[in-house]
Amino acid sequence: MKITYxxxxxxxxxxxxxxxxxxxxxxMPEFKDEEVEFEMKAFQLDPYAGVHATGDTQTRFAKKYGISMEEAGDTIEHISQLGRDEGIDFKYATTLFTNTMDAHRLTKFAMEKGDKELTDKLIERLYAAYFTDNKELADKDLLLGIAVDCGFDADEVKAVLDSDKYHDEVVLDEREAARYGIHAVPCFIIGDYALQGAQPAEYMKSALLKAMEKESSKVDESQGMTCGPDGCRIG
Known part of the structure; x- marks a missing residue:
């Protein structure tokens, strides 16, 4: 089974x-002998974000959603706890929000290499760099170090990061999302079934079983936790 998201x-x-x-x-025992391939497609929450963080997450939340600093802190902690519940060392309060284009370009480079295991490893490391290590993902030296640690060639990675290679591929992913009516992420396409947002585990299980049975559905934005260009759903 292939999951595109x-x-x-x-x-x-x-x-x-x-x-x-x-x-x-x-x-799920149904997937014991089932090979599942994940394919990530790019969706920048803010294509115009700078290369350096300009403020802390709590202040940014309070301003964006028109809520108090206390409410913003509580919301951020709630989201972090959701991450910790999945086994992630999630530190959302101290993230440094920057542009993610280069991280997406690097992912496209990894995908072109054709090693799915290395690509999955890179994607996980990029998430962790932001949410656990609280690094700026627009830092090209950081991206180079992560990619090399994952097993990619330093000279090849540096050549990609010092160019605009794979920029068009990232933009094409975003245009494809728009054509499908996807305006918030995550959005998972599981076979013929579309799963919008970080749904509860039981909902995900149901979607997976339906996909295995080759049932189809339209994208459902009525449930699940998502983020889009205007921000994350916090209530």
């Missing part, structure tokens, strides 16, 4: 949702 490395629900989905698959 749109995601951004700065989206908390994307990291939580993908991790939860993988955990659900791991625990």
């Amino acid at each position: 749109w995601s951004d490395f700065a989206c908390p629900y994307c990291y939580i949702g993908e991790t939860r989905l993988r955990n659900v698959i791991k625990d």
Whole structure:
């Protein structure tokens, strides 16, 4: 089975949702002998974000959603707890929000290499760099180090990061999302079934079983936790 999903490395629900989905698959006996391939497609929450963080997450939340600093802190902690519930060392309060284009370009480079295991490892490391290590994902030296640690050639990675290679591929992913009516992430396409948001585990399990039975559905944005260009759903 192939699962295609749109995601951004700065989206908390994307990291939580993908991790939860993988955990659900791991625990389902129906998938014991089923090979599942994940393919990530790019979706930048803010294509115009700068290369350096300009403020802390709590202040950004309070301003964006028109809530108090206390309410913002509580919301951020709630999201972090959702991540910890999936086994992630989730530190959303101290994330440093920056542009993610280069992280997505690097992922496209990894995909072109054709090693799915290395690509999955890179994607996990990029999420962790942001949500656990609280690094700026626009830092090219950081991206180079992560890629090399994952097993990619340093000279090849540096050549990609020092160019605009794979930029068009990232933009094409985003245009494809728009054509499908996807305006918030994560969005998982499981066979013929579309799963919008970081849904509860039981909902994910149901979607997986329906996909195995080759049932289809339209994208459902009525449930699940998502993030989009205007922010994350917090209530």
